[in-house]
Amino acid sequence: MKYISTRGKVNEIGFIDAVLMGLATDGGLLVPDKIPQITADELQAMSQLSYQELAYEIISYYVDGEISEIELKELIEKSYGTFRHSEVTPVVKVKDNMYILELFHGPTFAFKDVALQFLGNLYSYIAKKTGVTINILGATSGDTGASAIEGVRGKEGIRICILHPHGKVSKVQELQMTTVNDPTVLNLAIKGTFDDGQRIIKEIFADLEFKDKYHLRAINSINFARILAQTVYYFYAYFQVSKNKKIKSINFSVPTGNFGDIFAGYLAKRMGLPVGKLIVATNENNILERFINEGVYKPGEFRSTYSPSMDIQVASNFERYLYYLLDENSDAVTTVMEQFKSEGKIVVSKEQLRQVQADFAAHGVHGEECLDTIRKYHAKTNYLLDPHTSCGVAAYEQCNDASEVCVTLATAHPAKFNEAIERCEIEQTYPEQIQQLFSKPQFLEVVEADNAEIARRLEKHFTTAE
Template sequence: MKFVSTRGNVSGIGFIDTVLMGLANDGGLLIPEKIPQITAEKLKEMSQLTYQELAYEIFSYYVDGEIPENDLKELIEKSYATFRNPEVTPVKKVKENMYVLELFHGPTFAFKDIALQFLGNLYSYVSKKTGETIHILGATSGDTGASAIEGVRGKEGIRICILHPFGKVSKVQELQMTTVHDKNVLNLAIRGTFDDGQRIIKELFADVDYKHKYHLRAINSINFARILAQTVYYFYAYFQVGKEAGTKSVNFSVPTGNFGDIFAGYLAKKMGLPVGKLIVATNENNILERFIHDGVYEPGEFRSTFSPSMDIQVASNFERYLYYLLDEDPTAVSALMDHFKSEGKIVVNEEHLRQVKKDFAAHGVVGEECLLTISKYYTESNYLLDPHTACGVAAYETCNEPSEVCVTLATAHPAKFNESIERCDIKQTFPEQISQLFDKPQYLEVVDADKEEIVRKIETLFSSPAK
């Protein structure tokens, strides 16, 4: 298995080098040269596996022997031993033909744990093998930061800096990041949006000399390992629902802002998983919905919403989908991305738009619809949705036919977003791990969304002795 860049100037690299490179050195995103194909017979065999066994099977197609079998199995076991549910990502039936895939049973109560527990252990494994200190740099709209810090804290040879938009994440998300007191962890709260932080991170990774000087590693979903880890739960959910409902095809409704989680589903489908519709659920920051409906990818005005983790205008993983939409033509991808950089807009032709509409459905949740969905399902089904999952459920209601079986991805525990839950006049009980956060001191620095100032801060962290 070899990996290539969506922009064509990086090719023939293996899995570990792909993980370490993060953003491709030509500014593109790394994808497999060829997507593995899983037969119906093999899918039937895989349906009997535990989550950890399934992860090993799927990872093995891409790792392709670069990590010895026992080491890979140990990395997987270690990564998912931290989850509170033995199934890792259990599926719950909420009503007829409607299921929720609970992705929030990891250490930080968010779906990002599924990929970042594995990636943290993988980075630690590589650091021990090479003897090099790894510097992790990332931006977060809320959940990635906490999951990344939790995934690497206490591990030798790793330092991490996370940028988050000051005052634009939930209180629990903020506390999960900023109550960690570790010399190897730096939290920078930027005066700006997630998109500002993401832009700065991508610029730093695009500076190849700088990236190599500090051994910069990515934890955002620009890293293919994030996508790979997330494909596993699509397979797992499909198998569990198939046993329950006897269906041969399942739709998935996916709350997404950065296009990573939905792209993992797209990848699973291209591998051979019998996925029906892939429903993109967004909020008022609906660049993805507008693209799927109209073929125009153009950032709008930033909105703060009840679902802050999706308050994103520029979706990092969108380029990976463009690569396949444009028939795996890196020259065409590069031209479109250059046009986007100069003009701030991408427009696809009618033929491509027809394909987009075959690949995805979409719904953007506006205004009180998110809160109304939370209230409705709490009243009718006694199931409490977090606001992002509520967007996914609202999209399911809009885009799914009654006869179709649909799984909505529950991306976070509702306790992480009590500000929205309280607006529904619902009083919830916090898990003990979250309740304890409110009594801890916070450690963060508030800075402008200024690349030079941020570089000064992270260089201080990177030049300090590693613990």
């Protein structure tokens, strides 16, 4: 297994080099040179595995022997030993043909833990094996930051800086990041949006001299290892649902901002998992809904919503899907992405749009619909949805036929977004780990969304946090 860039200017590299490179040096995103194909017999054998055993089987296809069997199994066991549920990502039946995949049982109560506990331990493994310095730089719309910090804090040879949009994440998300008092952790609250932070991250990574000098590594879903770890729970959900119900395929409804989580489902489908529809659930920042319905990818006006982790206009992982939509033609991807940079939009052909609509359905959920869905399901089923999962359930209701089995991904615990829950006039009890955050001091620096200013902060942090 080798890794190549969506823009075609990176020579074939192995798994560990791909993890260390993060963003491709030509500005594209790394993808495997071939997608492993899993047969029906192999799927049947996998269906009996525990989550950790299944993770080993799926991840092994992509690691391709670069990490020994014993060491990879140890990495996986260590990563998921931190989760509060024995199944790691349990599936809950809410009503006939409608299931919730709970992805919030990790240390920070968000789905990002599934990938970032693994990636944090993987970085630690690489640092010890190779002596390579690991200076992690990432941007977050809320959950990635806390999960990334939790995934790497206390690990020898690793330092981290996280950018988050000042005042545009939930209070609990902010506290989870900024109450960590550790000299190896730097929290920068930028005066701007997540898209500003993501742009700055990409531009800093594109400065290869700066990137190499400070040994910068990516924690965002531009790193393929993130996508890989998330692919596992699509398989796990399918196997859990199909144990008690004879089904040919299932649909997935996925709250989506940066297109990483839904791309993991797309990858699982390409590998051979019997997936029907992949439903893209967005909020008022509905660039992806418009693309799927009209074939036009064009950022609009940023809007703050009740589901802040999805308050994203430019979806970082969209280029990976574009690569497959354009028949793995890296020259075509480069041309389209250059047009996007100069013109601010991408328009696909009618034939390509038909393929997009064969791959995905979409629904943009506005504020009151999000809150109404929380209220309705709490009243009728006593299941409390966080506002992102609520968007997923609302999109399921719009896009899923009643006769089809659908799993909605629950991307966060509702305690992380009490601002929205209170608006629904619902009282919830905070888990003890979250309640304790409110009495802790915060450690963060508020900065302008300026490349040069952030670069200066990085230089200081990565050279003084020894």
